[in-house]
Amino acid sequence: MSNLFTGLSAFPLTPMTEERIDETAFTGLVSRLHQATVDSTTVDSVGALGSTGSYAYLTTAERRRVTELAVQAADGTPVIIGIGALRTAEVLRHAENAQNAGASAVLLPPMSYQPLTDDEVYQLYADVTAELSVPLCVYDNPGTTHFSFSDELHSRIAALPNVASIKIPPTPEDPAAARERIDRLRRVIPETVTIGVSGDASAAGGLLAGADLWYSVLGGVWPEPCLALARAAKRGDADETRRLSDQLAAVWALFARYGSLRVVAAIAEREGLVPSPNLPRPLLGLTGADLARVNEALR
Secondary structure, three states, X not given: OHHHOXXXXXXXXXXXXXXXXXXXXXXXHHHHHHHOOEOOEOOOEEEEOOOOOOHHHOOHHHHHHHHHHHHHHHOOOOEXXXXXXXXXXXXXXXXXXXXXXXXXXXXXXXXXXXXXXXXXXXXXXXXXXXXXXXXXXXXXXXXXXXXXXXXXXXXXXXXXXXXXXXXXXXXXXXXXXXXXXHHHHHXXXXXXXXXXXXXXXXXXXXXXXXXXXXXXXHHHOOHHHHHHHHHHHHHOOHHHHHHHHHHOHHHHHHHHHHOHHHHHHHHHHHOOOOOOOOOOOOOOOOOHHHHHHXXXXXX
């Protein structure tokens, strides 16, 4: 079950206007991912409707349609579909739609308006995994959900059926601390559950510290350099992995300043992959001096 959750998982945008999803642009983004190759390998999975895919801003019908398009455009590359929602009933509906569309796995963050307790989050995952026929990735993203998982809670949830991976926040910059973070979590979860790192600037450190995969925002628009980094880490080539990450330092700085979603949207616009605007309001794309700063960094 866990083989799906290794390597590089690339998360594309869901380009849209207030009236509709741009199906042509979205299909093009996903198609690029399964066509990109480094060392005769392609991305290991496509992560549609994650935070970069603006899942929280879409209706159930829109999310079902995006799921169908992603599976079709991925052309056999495994597709992981985000199913987060405020109510458990909605999560279950999204999970059913994802499975019916042919998704290979689902990604679940504990979304909330009222702050959630550990027991409420555990019950969410228990309810959802009991109904699943595909693997699930636990999405630990406190920066967005404002919920922080303890290792004890990760241990409880990882023991549930169909849990196959945990997407953790950025690992510490210090290599020894990063290794300790990965090792500490690995000691309390089953061997069948992989650990994936998010926060693209921390990807090199997390992979070298023993993470099984990189859940990548930048990979959704620039798959080749991200593939090269992930493959170097898999070979154990620490110098090359860090060199490739350092080459992208300007992008990591932009992510920190503006947020990764706005920056990858600007990159996709600059590459001619999506029109402008392409983010759901009230989110605004970068303009003026901010966009000029992005373009200069990319040059």
